[in-house]
Amino acid sequence: MTDFENRSPEGAKILSTISTSSQPKSAPGYVAFHRRELDAILRVYGHKVAEGEWRDYAIDHLADRAVFSIFRRTSEMPLYRVEKIPELARKQGAYRVVAASGAILKRGHDLPTVMRVLDKPQLSLVSS
Numbered sequence: 001m002t003d004f005e006n007r008s009p010e011g012a013k014i015l016s017t018i019s020t021s022s023q024p025k026s027a028p029g030y031v032a033f034h035r036r037e038l039d040a041i042l043r044v045y046g047h048k049v050a051e052g053e054w055r056d057y058a059i060d061h062l063a064d065r066a067v068f069s070i071f072r073r074t075s076e077m078p079l080y081r082v083e084k085i086p087e088l089a090r091k092q093g094a095y096r097v098v099a100a101s102g103a104i105l106k107r108g109h110d111l112p113t114v115m116r117v118l119d120k121p122q123l124s125l126v127s128s
Contacts, residue, residue: 031066
């Protein structure tokens with residue numbers, strides 16, 4: 001393993017590690033979505049993009065959670081966040097959908113079930 005020290009544009013030190021082993025290693029201490037989880041999320045996301053409701057997304061892998069943020073416009077705050085928090089897996093379920101207000105819309109153990117809260121048609125006002 002070889003270490004390289006760089007500086008970011010802000011002047012902070014960055015330590016890069018290049019692995020010379022042939023086996024891939026996951027980043028220790030970070031939570032990430034697995035392929036099937038991303039498939040479930042992107043399936044709902046794709047439908048909403050096709051309907052013109054959503055336009056952008058971001059994925060964050062943090063020490064305690066993975067977050068899939070959904071945006072109506074790129075410059076806005078996330079409309080919804082789909083979070084995976086493994087610490088809560090035995091209690092309330094590892095998955096939850098959080099609205100822009102911070103309210104938890106749905107939580108549970110099964111991601112496709114939790115994602116259904118976003119797949120429901122939105123109510124709209126009809127003028128007479």
